[in-house]
Amino acid sequence: MSVIRLLVLGAVRQHGRAHGYQVRNDLEYWGAHEWSNAKPGSIYHALKQMAKQGLLVAHETAPSTAGGPPRTEYEVTEQGTEEYFRLLREALTSYDQKPDVLSAGLGLMVDLEREEALALLERRLASIEEWRKAVTEYYVPENGPGELGHIGEIMDFWVHSADTGAAWTRGLVARIRGGAYTFAGEGEPFVGVLAEGEENPYATRQPHPGDAE
Amino acid sequence: MSVIRLLVLGAVRQHGRAHGYQVRNDLEYWGAHEWSNAKPGSIYHALKQMAKQGLLVAHETAPSTAGGPPRTEYEVTEQGTEEYFRLLREALTSYDQKPDVLSAGLGLMVDLEREEALALLERRLASIEEWRKAVTEYYVPENGPGELGHIGEIMDFWVHSADTGAAWTRGLVARIRGGAYTFAGEGEPFVGVLAEGEENPYATRQPHPGDAE
DNA sequence: GCGACGCTAGTCAAGTTTGACTAATGAAGG
């Protein structure tokens, strides 16, 4: 699963209706350009593609209020909402060792109810455990480890990552169970997007000047 | 940087001369299909592209000895060797939080001399430290953390990953400094590729049957 | 003696990602 679709659906959904540039700014607000491949090209592509597939509807809109080419606003369809929750649940559950996917899941988890988020994270812990068992059983050669030479370090690195990742997840579960954060259906939700015209307080040092990394 | 080029260059270089299917098998031997995007399509694409760019030379070869279409053998050029070491050094040094790149670097690090590998890993530690300082200084809002709401968990996750990653790297440095493994110029190198016809002892449960994940 | 199956060695189209480029507006400076 590519993380872009999840992020874009999450951003559009929180606005109700949003154009590409707004999504782009939200993702920067979330810091997503630092930990995922959220670049303008990918974002606009995802919007168009998902519109073509019926996950979003595109409303043609008049030339923008503040310079630049005319902008298109998007809205999430029912089908898109389904897909959004499918992706979100998968992001929180599966241990496919892609940290950007988990990060996106963390940013959007409050769209779920507290109990469900907890259940998904527990499932995640179980699947890490399962992965660990499969790998260590499978890759330990007859004559003990070390027979693999330095190649064994790769496995050791992955196992270490899995273990520390699991430990961190257990901490998160404890915080959520202890009442942290506001989940779906618990009153005033946390505002995770920028209003039209609002400035990003966590903008990168050099805000995209003509883009180019 | 995409990890595929590094892996493919490393594999071809160890053979001296190799065709695509051989590279594909080596990467499976290394377990790369588990922790990177090393799929047939990507591998063959990388071979062709790098041949076009002069990093590899392609030798047309007669139809294979054991069925299948005629195969092309590749060899690393001088330019390709330069690029290989550039990529390898970068993989070991930079903390761009992509674990597959580090994994590839670990698998190929013995192509460097021990002292250089150690120096690169120390640089890696320094750059993790630097990243950590920048992020924590920059992202902590005036009114303390927690103002970010659940979004703060994303940062916490990344900082935790950086810290545990650094700890693991320090362990690796200690092992290498303690004399583990055989690096370049230290006699008989570890055999990291499969000879023609040799079977992969760590093959996945179901060896690629018609491919398809 | 032939048909099914698996292995060898790839190709290909569709989709995605990248990095650089464009074009319109408005504000600031001289």
Add this chain to the structure above:
DNA sequence: CCTTCATTAGTCAAACTTGACTAGCGTCGC
């Protein structure tokens, strides 16, 4: 005024990735 510059909003070609497909050859069973 008029040039320069940042901001808004997005396009585009080239490269890369993905998953499914192809085709030759051996061999095993019956």
